[in-house]
Amino acid sequence: MTIDTPAVHVPRPHAKVRRATKSSWAGLAVIVVLLLAAPAVPYVLDKGVQGSLVTLFSLIVMATMWNLLAGYGGMLSIGQQAYVGIGAYALVYISDTIGLDPFMAVPLAVVIAGLFAYPISFLAFRLSGGYFAIGTWVIAVVLMQITLQIPALGGGIGVTFTGFSDLTPGRRIAYVYWLSLVGVALAVAVTYWIMRSRLGLGFTAIRDDETAAASLGVRVTRSKRFVFVVAAMGSGLAGAMIAANTLRVQPDSIFSVNYAVFMIFIVVIGGIGTIEGPILGAIVFFALQQWLSDLGAWYLVILGVIAIVITLFLPRGLWGLVSGDGRIRLFPVGYRLVRAAPEP
Amino acid sequence: MQWINAIIQGVLLGGLYALLAAGLSLMFGVMRIVNLAHGALAILAAYIGLVIVQGTGVSPFIAMVAVVPIMAGIGYVLQWGIFNRALRMGGLAPLLGAFGLAVVLTQLMQLKFTTDSQSLQTGSLSIASIRITEQISIGVLPLITFAAGVIVIFGLQMFLSKAPLGRAMRAASDDSETVPLMGIDNRQVYALSTAIALGTVGIAGMFLGMRGNFDPNYGQAMLIFAFEAVIIGGLGSLWGTLAGGMVLGVAQALGSQMNPSYGVLVGNLVFLLILAFRPTGLLPKAVTT
C-alpha cells in the first residue's frame, strides 16, 4: 500500500482572486440609487403605498434571515414565527407598558428575540434535519400557547400598539416606513457582512461537508448557534415592523406558521443560498400576493406548486435564472479566480 | 379516579398517535426523509373516507378497505413524482418538497371541503364502552384504535425483519449506494416504502376521523403529535414510537384533566422536557434491536 500526498491545487501564477465583478459594481450603483431615493418615498407616495412597502420590507427581512439560517447554515426552520411574535410583543410591551420611546423599543425587541433564541438553540440543536424543522415549529407553538396564558400580554385577545398614537396618521406611517427602511437595509447588510466574514467561509465549508469542516477546525455548533441567534433577531425585527405597521398583535396571527410558509416560499422561489434571491423572491411573492388576491386560497396553492417545481427543477431559483447561475452578482460573497493576462 | 381515567384515556390516545407516527418513522428510517406533509396526508385520508362514506353509506371501517390502497397509491406516485427526484437533488430539497406539498394539500382541502369540522360517524360504536368500575370505563372505539396501532406497529416490525422487501428497505437505509449492486432499484424500494407508510397513514386518518373532528388545518397538529411520539420514543424504533405515543397521550390527557385548554400545551412541554433531558428518546434503536 502506498500513501499519496493529496493533490493540492496551487493557483497559477497569473491568477488573481477577486470578489467584485463588473456586474457587482453595477449592482452597487443600483443599490446606492435606491437607498438614496427610498427615504424620499413618504414625501412622494401616499400612505397606502408606504404601508405596502413596509409589508414588503418585513417580507424581505424575514426571508433574508430564513435564508441565512437555511441557505447558508443548512438549518431548515419552520419556527421562525416564534421570533416574529416575540419581536412584536416585545415592541408593544416595552413601548406601551414600560413607556420607552418606540424607536428605542425596536432595537430592544430585536435583542430580546436574540435572548430567547440563545437558550432555545440548545434545545433545538438536539434535533437535526427535518426533525429540527418540526422541533422549531413545536417551540413556536409552545410560545404561542404560553402567550395565551399571560394576561399582561392580552391573552388570546392580544394587544394594540399605541406607541405612535399621538402622531398624525401621515406622520406615523412615515416614521414606520423609515424605521423599516433602516431595518431592511441593516438586515441585508448584516447578512452580507456575515457571509463575507470568516464565518461565512466556514459556513460554505459546513454546507458542503459538515464532518470535514469540523475536522478542519471550523466550530460547527458555535457558528450555527451564532447564525440561529442572528436569524431570530432579524425575525424579531420583522415582527416589530409588522406590529408597528398593523398596530394589532394577536397570538394566533403573529405566531402563525404562515410566516414560516412565506419565508420558505420566498427563499425557494427567489433562490436559496444567495443574498439577492430572498429580495427578488419577496418582490415576486408580494406581487403575486396582490395579483392573485382575488383567488383566495388558490394563491397559496399556486405558490406552493411553484415552490415545489422550483425545488425540483430550478434549485437556484429565479435569481439563478436571471443571473445566469451566479455569473451576475449584486452582492459578491464568494471568491472568483480571475486569470489575468500574463505580464509581457 | 378521574386521574386514573385520564391516564387510561391517554394511553389509548397514544395508540392513535403511534399509528400516525408509524409512517413518519418508516419513511425516515428508510430514506431519511422527514415527510412534512404527513399530517396533511392523514387528513386527506380522512376526507377520502368521508367522501366514500357519504357517497355509498358504508361504515367507515368498510371505507378503510378502500382508503388504505388509495393512500398507498398516492404514496407510490408522490415518491416517483416528487421525493425520488428531491433525493437526487440532495440538500434541503426533500424537506422543501414535502413542505410545499403540505401547504398545497392543506389549501386544496380547504377549497374543496371548507374549514368546517367534519367527522366520520360510527353510530352506536362511538358511545359504546366497557365499564371497569363505577368511575372508570373504556370506550370501545378508542380501544379498537389502540389495538390497530399495536397491530400496525407489530406488522411493520415483522415485515421489516422478515419480508424480502423489508430486508431491502433496511439495506437501503444502511447504504443506498450499494443497494443497486444487488440488482435492486432504490427508487422502487423507496416508492414501495412510501406506499406502505401512506397505507398506515390511511388507517390513522380513518381512526382520527372516527374518534373526533377534523378540518384541513388539523394536519399541522397531527404532524406535530406524530413527530413528538417519534422523538419521545427514540428515533428508529417502532416500539419506541408506540411508547412515545402513549407518553404523549397520557401527558395530554392529564393536562386536559387539569384544565381543558392545557392538554396540548402539557403534551408539548413534556416533549420539550424529554428533548432537554433525554434527547435520544425513551427506547432508542440501540437498546431495542
Place this chain on the structure above:
Amino acid sequence: MTLLSLSGVDVHYGDFQAIYGIDLNVAEGETLAVIGANGAGKSTLLKAIAGQVRASAGTIAFDGVDVTALPAHKRVPLGIALTPEGRRIFKSLTVEENLLVGAHSKRPGPWNLRAVYEAFPLVADRKDRLGTNLSGGEQQAAAIGRALMSNPRLLLLDEVSLGLAPVVVEQIYAALPTITGQGTTVLVVEQDVNQSMRVADRVQCLLEGRTVLEGAPSDLTRDQIASAYFGI
C-alpha cells in the same frame, strides 16, 4: 469468446476526468487483474462496468449486449456483480441477510447460501452476526459471498486484500478456484502486484486513468511492471 468489452471509455466526476479512453476485453472464464497505484482509476473502472458511474464516452458491452446506458441494478440480472471497495456490508443486517439481499435478482446458478457457506467457512461461522460486528476479513468474505449469490457470469473484485492480514487474504483467495471453477469470469483489482500476478491469467496496468501495460504475467518483467505502475 469475449464476455466483457470496453472501448474508449471515459469517466468524469464533475469536471474531473478519472479515466481516459480505456479499452479492455475479458474472455469468458478468464481472470484479469487490473493493477495500478492509488488514484489510477481502478475502482472507477469497476464502477463503470457495474454501472455505479456512467461512462461519459465509449461503450461497454457485456456478452455482446451494449450495457453502457443501463443503471447498475439492471446489470446485475445480466450477470455482473461487484464486490465494492470497502466491502460495504449492510451493517444492520445479519450476514445471512446480507447474502439474501445479494440473491435479490434470483439468477439461477450454482451459488446459494449453502454453497457460499461451504466456500467461505469464515462466513458460515458468523451467519447470524450483524454486519456491524464483523472483522475486516469476515466482511470481505461476506461481501464476496453476497456478490456470488447473484450467480454472476462476471465477478468484479475491488481490493480484496486491502487492510487484511496475509493469512486472511490467503483464506479468501483460496476460494477463488472454486469460483472460477464454476465458469465465472473474474476481474480483480489489487494494489498488491504479486497477489494479482499469482491469480490472474492476464494483467492490465493503469496509470493516471490510462492503460500503460497489458499482458500475461509470464510475459512481463518486474521492471516493465514497476515502470508502468509508477510511471517512470
